[in-house]
Amino acid sequence: MAFPHMLLSYPPALRWEGNPYSGNDADYSLTNPLKQDGSDYPCKGSLKLLGTPEGTPVANWVAGQTYNLTLEGGSTHDGGSCQAAISTDYGATFHVIHSWEGGCPVSGAGSSSFPFTLPSDTTSSEQAVFAWTWFNKIGNREMYMNCAVVTISGGQAGTQPTRFADRPSIFVANINGCKNTEGVDTKFPSPGPDVSVNDPAAQVPAGPACTSPIVSSTQSASSIVSGAPGISPNTSTSYSLKLSVGFHVVLSLLLSFLWF
CATH class of the missing domain: 1.20.5 (Single alpha-helices involved in coiled-coils or other helix-helix interfaces)
Structure with a gap:
């Protein structure tokens, strides 16, 4: 099955036709970027499905274990930079668990997988939201985001140098006044403690709107893009x-x- 752009195939994204729980609510535009006004951030508006049959968890994960996210599609835009993040409060806050600066997705590959370790102190949740974000290297300045629902168990507080709650929020650009530079990979202002630097020449986007704050567990995801028009x-x-x-x-x- 071929797709334009890229999407999160594992864990299966909310509303993806390949998600066994999508039913008649499949979204065939999941490979499209977020809207320029940020109105469908986060997760392309799919978090409304939490608590419904269509929002049934698609994977059972254990804190401290290593997993892979898999991307599929027909246009990698020469790669770019990605982040993986977890929300355990129904999408109010997202904490970055891994950043890939350059080489994500693999340029020219129809499918590519990226390993990450779920922090051992990740808060246990029956409906955690796993988020994948992507800033393409070549093409229009856009932000891509897919989300999946997973269960997380086994989280143990005090087992990480950086607490799960202190991990940075997702970097947001191209929907909030911040623009990354075309032709270069994005270097994240706050990548978190787990980062794969695949392109040492990656650059941090410039400008006052381009700072990725380290948020407390009480800061809402919507506040991160509150400066964008239409939000x-x-x-x-x-x-x-x-x-x-x-x-x-x-x-x-x-x-x-x-x-x-």
């Missing part, structure tokens, strides 16, 4: 802000009444 802030954050403003307005009116 609304996290609903709960917006609601909390409205409550705060409303409280202060009521308090001011009450104090004014008591004063007079």
